[in-house]
Amino acid sequence: MELLVAAAIGLTTATGLYMMLRGSTFPVIVGLTFLSYAVNVFLFAMGRLAANRAPIVGTVPDPVDPLPQALVLTAIVISFGMTALIVVLALRGFLETGSDAVDLDRGDADDEDDDLDDAAPDPAPDATTASERAIRFFRDGAGPDEPEADPGRGPAPARPVPSEGRP
Amino acid sequence: MTGLIVLPILLPALTAPFLILALGYDLRAQRVASIGATVLFLALAVTLYALAGDGPPRTYRLGDWPAPFGIVLVLDRLAATMLVLTGVLASVVVVHAAAGWDARGRHFHPLFQFQLMGLAGAFLTGDAFNLFVFFEVMLIASYGLMLHGGGAERMKAGFQYVALNLVASTLFLFAVGLLYAVTGTLNIADLAVKATQVAAGDRALLTVGAALLAMVFALKAAAVPLHWWLPAAYPAASAPAAALFMIMTKVGIYALIRIHGLAFPDLAAPWLAGAGALGLVVGAVGALAARRLAELVAYGVVWSMGSLLVALAASGAAAGTALLYYAAHSTLAGAALFLLAGLAAAARGSLGDRLVPGGPPLGAGPAILFLLATIGFTGLPPLSGFIGKILILQAIAGDPHGAVLWALLIGSSLPVIVGFARAGSTLFWKTAGAEGVEPAGTGPAALVPPGRSGLAGVAILVIALAGLTVLAGPVAHQLTATARQMADRAGYVEAVLGEPGGRGREAAR
Numbered sequence: 001m002e003l004l005v006a007a008a009i010g011l012t013t014a015t016g017l018y019m020m021l022r023g024s025t026f027p028v029i030v031g032l033t034f035l036s037y038a039v040n041v042f043l044f045a046m047g048r049l050a051a052n053r054a055p056i057v058g059t060v061p062d063p064v065d066p067l068p069q070a071l072v073l074t075a076i077v078i079s080f081g082m083t084a085l086i087v088v089l090a091l092r093g094f095l096e097t098g099s100d101a102v103d104l105d106r107g108d109a110d111d112e113d114d115d116l117d118d119a120a121p122d123p124a125p126d127a128t129t130a131s132e133r134a135i136r137f138f139r140d141g142a143g144p145d146e147p148e149a150d151p152g153r154g155p156a157p158a159r160p161v162p163s164e165g166r167p
Numbered sequence: 168m169t170g171l172i173v174l175p176i177l178l179p180a181l182t183a184p185f186l187i188l189a190l191g192y193d194l195r196a197q198r199v200a201s202i203g204a205t206v207l208f209l210a211l212a213v214t215l216y217a218l219a220g221d222g223p224p225r226t227y228r229l230g231d232w233p234a235p236f237g238i239v240l241v242l243d244r245l246a247a248t249m250l251v252l253t254g255v256l257a258s259v260v261v262v263h264a265a266a267g268w269d270a271r272g273r274h275f276h277p278l279f280q281f282q283l284m285g286l287a288g289a290f291l292t293g294d295a296f297n298l299f300v301f302f303e304v305m306l307i308a309s310y311g312l313m314l315h316g317g318g319a320e321r322m323k324a325g326f327q328y329v330a331l332n333l334v335a336s337t338l339f340l341f342a343v344g345l346l347y348a349v350t351g352t353l354n355i356a357d358l359a360v361k362a363t364q365v366a367a368g369d370r371a372l373l374t375v376g377a378a379l380l381a382m383v384f385a386l387k388a389a390a391v392p393l394h395w396w397l398p399a400a401y402p403a404a405s406a407p408a409a410a411l412f413m414i415m416t417k418v419g420i421y422a423l424i425r426i427h428g429l430a431f432p433d434l435a436a437p438w439l440a441g442a443g444a445l446g447l448v449v450g451a452v453g454a455l456a457a458r459r460l461a462e463l464v465a466y467g468v469v470w471s472m473g474s475l476l477v478a479l480a481a482s483g484a485a486a487g488t489a490l491l492y493y494a495a496h497s498t499l500a501g502a503a504l505f506l507l508a509g510l511a512a513a514a515r516g517s518l519g520d521r522l523v524p525g526g527p528p529l530g531a532g533p534a535i536l537f538l539l540a541t542i543g544f545t546g547l548p549p550l551s552g553f554i555g556k557i558l559i560l561q562a563i564a565g566d567p568h569g570a571v572l573w574a575l576l577i578g579s580s581l582p583v584i585v586g587f588a589r590a591g592s593t594l595f596w597k598t599a600g601a602e603g604v605e606p607a608g609t610g611p612a613a614l615v616p617p618g619r620s621g622l623a624g625v626a627i628l629v630i631a632l633a634g635l636t637v638l639a640g641p642v643a644h645q646l647t648a649t650a651r652q653m654a655d656r657a658g659y660v661e662a663v664l665g666e667p668g669g670r671g672r673e674a675a676r
Contacts, residue, residue, distance in 0.1 A: 020334065025326060032333050039340045046348040067347075071296055075340055078303050082336075085310060086329050093322035102330075104323050104399060 005045055012038035024100045025090035032086065036079035043072040171218065172227040172242045175211050175250055175287035178204060183280035198265040201276035205261045208283060209254030212247070219247040220645075224652070224662040226293065234664050235357040241293035241663055244649040245491075249290045249421055252495050253414050255631065256502055257283055263506055263624030264407035271405070272315040282308035282411065289418050293663055295346065295353045298422065299339050302387075306332050309415060312408035313400065324403035331386075331396045339383045345376030356663035359430040359656060377431040381423065381438070388419030390476055391445035394469045398453060401468070402461035406509020409461065410502035416468065417494050420475055424490075429656055440480035440568065444575050446473025451579040454586035460520035461508040463590050464501060467544060470583055471497040477572055478559045487650025488643055489558035495642075496551040496635055500544040503628035507537055510621045511594055522590050524597030534595040536625045541587045543632040546580055551635035556580075558643070 012034050019031025047065030055066035094100045182204040190196040219225065224243035228234065261279060269275035285305025292298050310332075314325045347353055349369045350361035365373050386393040397416070401409045427435045450470025457463035475497070478490040512520035514529055539550070546552035560576060563569050635642060652658065 020330075028330055032330060032337075035334065035337045039337045039344070043340060043344045046344040048348075067353075068344075071343075071347075074296075074300060078300075078336070079333075081307070082329070082333050085307075086326065086333065089310075089314070089322065089326050089329060093319070093326050096319040096322055102323075102327060104320070104327070 001049055001051075005041065005049060009038050009042050009045070012041070023102055025093065025102055026100065028102060029083065029086055029090060033079075033083055036075075036083070040072050040075055040079070043075055044068055169225055169227045171211070171215060172225065172240050172291060173229070175208060175215065176240075176284055176291065178208055178211065179280040179284040179287065183277040183284070186277045186280065187274065194270060197276045198269065201279060202258075202261050202265060204280060205254070205257050205283065208287075209251070209258050212250035212254035215242055216244075216247040216251050218242065219244050220648070224659055226663055235352055235354045238297050239293040239354065239663055240291045241356075241659075242291060243659065243662075244652045245421070245424065246290045248491060248495075248646070248649055249417070250287060252417070252498060253283070253286050253290070256414055256498060257411065259624045259627050259631075260407045260411045260502065260506075263410070263621065266620040266624075268316075268405055268407050268509070272317060274311065275315055275407075278308045278311040278315070279411070282312060284308075286414060286418065290421060293355050295343050295355055295358065295426065297353075298355075298426075299336070299343060302339065302418075303336060305415065305418070306336070309408075309412065312411065313404040315408055316405045321403050324399050328396060328400040335383050335386050338379055342376045342379035342383065345372055345379065349373045349376065354663065355426055355429060356660045358426075359660055360664070362430045374431075374434065377427065377434050381427055381431075381435040384419045384422045384427075385439070385442060386419070387416065388423065388476070389416050389446075389469055389472045390419075390439065390442040391449045391469065391473070392442075394446065394449065394472070397469060398457075398462055398465040401465045401505070402459055402508075406461075406506050406512075409505040409509075413468070413498045413501045413505070416472055417475075417498055420472075420479060420490075420494060423479060424653060428653065429659060432656070436480045436482070439476045440566075440572070443473045443476030443478075443480060444572060446470065446476060447575045447579040449473075451582040451586075454583045457586060457590075458522055459508075460511060460522060460590055460594065461505065463522070463586055464504040464508055464544075467504070467583060467587070468497075468501050470579060471501065471544070473579075474556070474559055474576060477576065478562060481563045481566055483562065484647055484650045484654060485558070486562035487653050488646045489555065489562040491646040491649060492551075492558055492635075492639075492643060493555035496543070496555045496632065499628050499631050499635070500540055500552060503536070503540040503625050503632070504544055506621075506625050506628070507533060507540060510625070513621075515594075520594075522593045524593050525599050526594065528598040528600050529595055532619075532622050533625075534591075536622060536629055537591055537595065539629045540625065540632070541591065543629070545584045545587055547584065549636060551632050551639065554636060554639050 016031045016034030016036075016038060019027045019034060022028060022031070045068075047068035050064045053062060053064045054060045055064050055069065057063050090100065182200065186197050186200055190200060219242050224241050226234070227240040227242070229238045229240065232238070257279075261276075264275060264279070282305060285301050285303075285308055288301030289298060289305060292301055310325065310329050313328055314321055343353065346358065349365055349372050350358055352358055352361055362373060362377075382393070386396075389397040401412055404412065423435065423439070446469055450466050450468075450473055453466030453469060454463055457466055471493070475490060475494055478486050478493060508520045510533060511529060514533075515526040518526045543550035543552045546556040556576065560573060563572050566572060
């Protein structure tokens, strides 16, 4: 059982890390979710692995540690809330810039004198391909699992559009 | 009297929902209530400082559970010092924000109060997992504050900031899990006892857990090479939020002192000295390369965190005094500069705070405040940065690598001064009215110099710097007592585990 749990945690962590290193927001979020799953199982295992034993002192001769369950519950709540926040953040960032790249593109925004604060509403030529990719991610990748992602994208046409019309 | 210890957490925790539920649509009432609560927080912090000054650390057992089993709040001089610093900074920032920043988005004040709650909790808790929870409270509020005002650039920078901190939180959980699995405790004082008794076979696991934890705190403290998020995140945040975030980097330092200083004293120090030396170099180079005032200040923060880490890695009461003095100084000076960057950006219209000539004249008030804050921040005499630098230099004089660190500490100041001098001359002298400078395109907000209400907050912070300078003797005296208590690891463990009625110590054995 130890090997199984350890391998599961390791594999999930590795998957999470790999996804985290991608360049667009959706894989990063999925990677974060994997990572938080891994740490939840890890926290659960930190009180030692035991089967068929109650976490209550006095009822069984050798009770298991009840604390990790309390800790993992806290960790789940926090990581769940954070995932919801970062999904909204990624969606807002995508809608406002027309790109779901994680990079800041600071070189373009700062060096030119003419595109000041309003560089965003006017997507660069390559931003359309980025937004195309992003639509694919939000549509196909997350379709059935992320119900709130679809209404947000709902009114958008299937082809990439500049983001001027969006609030 | 020990009941007072929980109040700095409870006060903002109750104020924030009150602001949302009772005053949700009345910004004016929210401002009054939020400023009142923050000033009360400061008063409470000062009271607690007086309380902590007279003896060993005091504890407050939540739910009255005995020490290693329940969660304890521990008030010692270090925690009280950080609380007072938080209170001073927060009071200035909330007044500054009430002059108009808080109207640019919703729920600034509730988020601000939640941030205070997280900060106070992180400073007071004596439990490693509870520290994680308060870190999260602090970070969740900081995500909201960071995004306050909206905008595409802020969203992008905010995503990076949130994602990075989520990874750090996950690492924190891995580390806490490892420590618990090896030692069977989460109480920091108990951890310090158990860490010495760990079986030889588990020692490697314990070290991995402690190292992971040090990495998380180093990331929060913007230690090079874990600093890269800061120059992206802080300039993108609104000015009051960035000013308040100055205390968040100090939370990383505080947690390193609290957990690693207590339980793993020899583990992190050599790494921290290296990270500090690198931070001095990277911050100085970044200050030369910065293209915006806020970015310049952010690299200045990386640079000042380098000095702090060098002081943190050194041992002895003198180093502790230098660390705390410089931490207080750099928090206030950095906050003043971030607020000024926000004011300059508002007055320069579409130019923002980018370091290009040709903006509207900003007037004498901001220029003088910028000069003073910069003198303080870069460590020029006569303001407190100079005294802080001298304290650090004295503290590391006996260090085997002292010569290298001295050279870096002194040498890296020059590029930072050059960076700030260049920024000041660009912003305040090369204005549209000056000879030979073309007026640059400015938006509708141009030609409105920063108002008095905006400058007042900066002025108070600069006056606080002057106060730190004039009262350097008494302040250093107080901080020396704090540093002595910080080094007294047995005293802390005794106070937490061996208190009257603390049956935990015997039971835990």
